[in-house]
Amino acid sequence: AQTVTQSQPEMSVQEAETVTLSCTYDTSESDYYLFWYKQPPSRQMILVIRQEAYKQQNATENRFSVNFQKAAKSFSLKISDSQLGDAAMYFCAYRSALWAGGSEKLVFGKGTKLTVNP
């Protein structure tokens, strides 16, 4: 079974600075998706960024980018120019590729609580 590990329960960053959240995963599959979800105090689960395992290029969405290291099974999230609105719980998640015989289930890490200091 796949597992996702977020080793940093809490992180803090100064406004306008850069922070990196870590995520590692364990799988024997070659094709899969990886995601970062943000959960602000409203509790809504908001997709931040997604990465397809067969794509070597790291995904980027505005101030959010990932460092995807497939061989190391690492998927870190970098937030540049941090803003107060970035304060939230961040979850890393894994999903098998359906066409590779996997299910649609998302496997989540336990989350990293990010605090942004003004």
Next chain:
Amino acid sequence: EAQVTQNPRYLITVTGKKLTVTCSQNMNHEYMSWYRQDPGLGLRQIYYSMNVEVTDKGDVPEGYKVSRKEKRNFPLILESPSPNQTSLYFCASSLLGGDTQYFGPGTRLTVL
């Protein structure tokens, strides 16, 4: 607006009193799923459905039931709730083989 809706958003109930949390999506998604979120545990899948009348257990199905009689709806049923089912519940949906699951706003359930 494309969305997943859940009702109720908040519910306080007592042990043993049957309840249903509804979930509906308007995106014509085949796949729907229920997750529960507990502090320090992240989100864990309860049940899922790949299409109408097709449901299967996730990682933590004990104490829950689901049904999928219509494509858009996927209610979660707690026949005899217990305090250990106090949690935050999320419904999610996606296209089969699609890359992104869309989440509802969550239902905060407290069982006394």
